[in-house]
Amino acid sequence: MSEPICKVCVIGAGTMGAGIAAQVANAGVPVLLLDIVRDEANRNAVAEGAVAKLLKTDPAPFMSKRAAKLVETGNIDDHLDRIAECDWVIEAIVERLDLKQALYARIEAAKRPGTAVSSNTSTIPLGQLVEGRSDQFRRDFLITHFFNPPRYMRLIEVVAGPDSDPELVARVSDFADRSLGKTVVPAHDTPGFIANRVGTYWLAVAINAAMDQGLTVEEADQIGGKPMGVPKTGIFGLVDLVGIDLMPLLSKSLTSTLSQGDPYFDTVRPLPLVDRMIAEGYTGRKGKGGFYRLDRSNGGKVKQSIDLKTGEYHDSRKPASLPSGADRDLGKLLGVKGKVGEYAWTVLSHVLSYAAMLVPEAADDIVAIDDAMKLGYNWKFGPFELVDRIGAAKLVERLKAEGRTVPALLEQVGSGSFYRVEGGKRQYFGLDGAYHDIVRPDGVLMLEDIKRAGEPLAKTGSAALWDVGDGVACIEFTGKMNALDGEVMKLIQQAIPIVKDRFKALVIYNDGSHFSAGANLGLALFALNIAAYGEVQTLVVAGQQALKALKYAPFPVVAAPAGMALGGGCEIVLHADAVQAHAETYIGLVETGVGLIPGWGGNGEMIDRWQQSGQLPKGPMPAVAKVFETVSTATVSKSAAEAKELMFLRAKDGITMNRSRLLADAKAKALSLVDGYTPPAPPEFKLPGASGRLALRMAAEGFHKRGIATDYDLVVSDSLAEVLTGGEADLVDTVKEADLLKLEVKGFMTRVRDSRTVARIEQMLETGKPLRN
Known part of the structure; x- marks a missing residue:
C-alpha cells in the first residue's frame, strides 16, 4: 500500500x-x-x-x-x-x-x-x-x-x-x-447508495401506513420498533431525531435520481401535516418539537404526541401491550389480528422486498445491505436477517397470495435461509445460488466466530473461558449487561490454573455493547431485603480475592473494555497488567451513586496510579484528594482518551478506534508482554490518616453547602474518605494493600446496612436514575 x-x-x-x-x-x-x-x-x-x-x-x-x-x-x-x-x-x-x-x-x-x-x-x-x-x-x-x-x-x-x-x-x-x-x-454509484436508499423508503412506508391505517405515533413506534430490532426511538421518534425538515429534501433527491418504476415513487405523496409542522417550526428535537414534544406550559415536562389525523397535540398515551411473544417473534407479530399484524406486515413486506431488489443494483451482496442498515440506522437485524426470522418461504407465499411482485432473490433462496452456519463458519446466500463464508477483514477477530466453532474451556452461570488462539485465553462475561456476581468470580479463580498450565496470557473481553455495568444490583438488593449481610460480605471478599488473583497471576492479563465499564467492571480493568480499550469506553467507579463505595480493590489501585504518575506534588494527600474527587462524584470518562486523564487508564494503555479490531489488538498486546513477564509487587501506601479525612470531609461539606451534595452523599463520602486516608493509620504508618482491602469491606458493609443505600439501589433498578436522598 x-x-x-x-x-x-x-x-x-x-x-x-x-x-x-x-x-x-x-x-x-x-x-x-x-x-x-x-x-x-x-x-x-x-x-x-x-x-x-x-x-x-x-x-x-x-x-x-x-x-x-x-x-x-x-x-x-x-x-x-x-x-x-x-x-x-x-x-x-x-x-x-x-x-x-x-x-x-x-x-x-x-x-x-x-x-x-x-x-x-x-x-x-x-x-x-x-x-x-x-x-x-x-x-x-x-x-x-x-x-x-x-x-x-x-x-x-x-x-x-x-x-x-x-x-x-x-x-x-x-x-x-x-x-x-x-x-x-x-456501495455502488446508485441513488442514496445503500443505507439511505433503504432507510428513506422504510420511513416513508412506515409513516404512510400509520396514517392510512389510523395508528397513533405511539402504536406505530411500538409495533415498528423493538419487535423489528429498531432502536428505542421507533419510527416517528427517529424522524424527530434526524429532523422532519429532511424528509422532503431526501424525497426530492431520490425522486430526481431514481429510475421511473422504482417502488420508492409509490411512497411519494402530499403530506400536509408534515408541511405544516415544518412551516411552524416543529422540525423535531432541533425545533419546537415534532411528532413528539415536551409541553412545558405549566412549569413541568409533559411528553405529548401529535394526532396524525387532526394535527393536534395531546398527552402521550402508552399503547396496549402487544400479545405475548409478539415483541420477540416476528411470526407471532405478523399473525396478530387487526391493526398490529396489519401494520407490521405492511412495513416488513414492503421494506424487505425492496431490500431484496437492491442486490446487485446497490451492493454486491446481502451482507453489505445488512451491515449498512445495522450500522447506519442502528437496526439490530439487517433486512435479510429479518427475512430469516420470518422465513423466506412464508414471506414469498404471502406476497404471492396478495398478487404482489416477488423479488428474484427471495424466489431464489426458496425454502432456505439467507444465512447459515456450516463447519463453525457463518455463511451468506449469494446471487450465484451458493453459500459463501463471511470473511472478516485482516486483523479482525470476533469472539462470536470462536464461540461458533468450539466449546468453552470452562463455564459458569455468568462467565466463560475461551481459547482465542496463539496461546491466549479469554474470559467473557455472559450475564445481562455483563453484570458481575459470584459466578464471575468463580470463573476467574477457575481460569487462573488453566491459563497457567496451558496458555501464555489472558485477555478479558466480550463482544457485547458494554464490558460490564458493574455488580449485579438485583442480586444485591435481594440479599439486603432478607438481611443476608453475610452473603453480601462473602461476595465482596470473593471479588477482592479474584481480582487480586488476576493482578498477581504468573502471566500477563490484558483487559479490553468497550462501552460501559462501571463499578466492578472498572475495578477489573484497574487490576489488569495492561489495557487495550475501545475509543468509546465509558469507565468509572460509580458506587457512591447507589450509596456504596468501591469494594473490590479499586480504591488502592487508583491511589497507586496517581502516586506513581509523577503528575502530582509529593506527599500522601494529593493522590488521595484526586481519587476522592473522582470517586465521590461517581465521575465517568466520556471516552478512552478522557479515561487516561482521569487515570482509569494509564499512559501506556492502548486505544483501538475500530470496535471490531479490539480483541485482536488486545491479544497482540498480551503476547507482547509474555517474554520476561513477572507479576507486580504489592504496593504499600503512605496515607494521610485522620487529618486527611478531616480535609476531605470539609471539601464534601463545601459541596453540600452549594447544593451539589445531598445529606446522604456526606455520609457515603465519609465512608470513602475513611478508606482512602487509611482508617486509623497515622501519617507515619505504612498501609499495606491487605489493610486497605479490609477497610473497603468494613466501609462497604456499613453502607449496605443503611436503609438509604437500599433506597438508592431500588430506584436505580426501577428507573435507571440515581436517588438524590
Whole structure:
C-alpha cells in the first residue's frame, strides 16, 4: 500500500464536515478545516465558529479537549493551497453539483497527484461530480459517505468510480477502518447508495401506513420498533431525531435520481401535516418539537404526541401491550389480528422486498445491505436477517397470495435461509445460488466466530473461558449487561490454573455493547431485603480475592473494555497488567451513586496510579484528594482518551478506534508482554490518616453547602474518605494493600446496612436514575 495518511483537509465546516474533522483529530491526525469567507474582519470565522460549537456540543464530537488542538482552521480563499500538505481532502459542502464542481477545479490546481479527494455526498452520482476533470483527478476521486454524528456512527459507505485508483481507494478505506473506527461498506454509484436508499423508503412506508391505517405515533413506534430490532426511538421518534425538515429534501433527491418504476415513487405523496409542522417550526428535537414534544406550559415536562389525523397535540398515551411473544417473534407479530399484524406486515413486506431488489443494483451482496442498515440506522437485524426470522418461504407465499411482485432473490433462496452456519463458519446466500463464508477483514477477530466453532474451556452461570488462539485465553462475561456476581468470580479463580498450565496470557473481553455495568444490583438488593449481610460480605471478599488473583497471576492479563465499564467492571480493568480499550469506553467507579463505595480493590489501585504518575506534588494527600474527587462524584470518562486523564487508564494503555479490531489488538498486546513477564509487587501506601479525612470531609461539606451534595452523599463520602486516608493509620504508618482491602469491606458493609443505600439501589433498578436522598 502507498504512503500512509498523515494529514487531512476537510472543506465545509457544517455539521457533517466539522464532525468529520473532529473524528480525524480523535484519531490523532492533524486536520485542516476550511470554509468560505463571510466576515472580512475574521476571514476564518466560519471554521473557527464550527470548532467552538463542537466543543460545546453534547454528546461531544471530540473524545478529549486535546484532540481539538489538532484541528487547524482556515478559509478556501486564503488557504486552499495548503491542501498540498494533505494526503486526503474531504469535501463536505452543500449538496449542489455546480458548487462542488467549481470547488473541484480549484482543488485540482492545488493538490498533489495521488492525494485522495472524496465527497461526503449522499445524493449526487460520482460520475456527475467528476465531469470535466482530468484523468488524474478521476483516479484520485471517490465518495466517502459518513453518517451523523461522525464520531458515534460506525458506518462509512465507500463508492469508487470506474476510473478510481484501487490502491488509493484501499488506502482511504484502511484509514477509515483502523484510524477512524469505521466499518467500510462498499456501495455502488446508485441513488442514496445503500443505507439511505433503504432507510428513506422504510420511513416513508412506515409513516404512510400509520396514517392510512389510523395508528397513533405511539402504536406505530411500538409495533415498528423493538419487535423489528429498531432502536428505542421507533419510527416517528427517529424522524424527530434526524429532523422532519429532511424528509422532503431526501424525497426530492431520490425522486430526481431514481429510475421511473422504482417502488420508492409509490411512497411519494402530499403530506400536509408534515408541511405544516415544518412551516411552524416543529422540525423535531432541533425545533419546537415534532411528532413528539415536551409541553412545558405549566412549569413541568409533559411528553405529548401529535394526532396524525387532526394535527393536534395531546398527552402521550402508552399503547396496549402487544400479545405475548409478539415483541420477540416476528411470526407471532405478523399473525396478530387487526391493526398490529396489519401494520407490521405492511412495513416488513414492503421494506424487505425492496431490500431484496437492491442486490446487485446497490451492493454486491446481502451482507453489505445488512451491515449498512445495522450500522447506519442502528437496526439490530439487517433486512435479510429479518427475512430469516420470518422465513423466506412464508414471506414469498404471502406476497404471492396478495398478487404482489416477488423479488428474484427471495424466489431464489426458496425454502432456505439467507444465512447459515456450516463447519463453525457463518455463511451468506449469494446471487450465484451458493453459500459463501463471511470473511472478516485482516486483523479482525470476533469472539462470536470462536464461540461458533468450539466449546468453552470452562463455564459458569455468568462467565466463560475461551481459547482465542496463539496461546491466549479469554474470559467473557455472559450475564445481562455483563453484570458481575459470584459466578464471575468463580470463573476467574477457575481460569487462573488453566491459563497457567496451558496458555501464555489472558485477555478479558466480550463482544457485547458494554464490558460490564458493574455488580449485579438485583442480586444485591435481594440479599439486603432478607438481611443476608453475610452473603453480601462473602461476595465482596470473593471479588477482592479474584481480582487480586488476576493482578498477581504468573502471566500477563490484558483487559479490553468497550462501552460501559462501571463499578466492578472498572475495578477489573484497574487490576489488569495492561489495557487495550475501545475509543468509546465509558469507565468509572460509580458506587457512591447507589450509596456504596468501591469494594473490590479499586480504591488502592487508583491511589497507586496517581502516586506513581509523577503528575502530582509529593506527599500522601494529593493522590488521595484526586481519587476522592473522582470517586465521590461517581465521575465517568466520556471516552478512552478522557479515561487516561482521569487515570482509569494509564499512559501506556492502548486505544483501538475500530470496535471490531479490539480483541485482536488486545491479544497482540498480551503476547507482547509474555517474554520476561513477572507479576507486580504489592504496593504499600503512605496515607494521610485522620487529618486527611478531616480535609476531605470539609471539601464534601463545601459541596453540600452549594447544593451539589445531598445529606446522604456526606455520609457515603465519609465512608470513602475513611478508606482512602487509611482508617486509623497515622501519617507515619505504612498501609499495606491487605489493610486497605479490609477497610473497603468494613466501609462497604456499613453502607449496605443503611436503609438509604437500599433506597438508592431500588430506584436505580426501577428507573435507571440515581436517588438524590
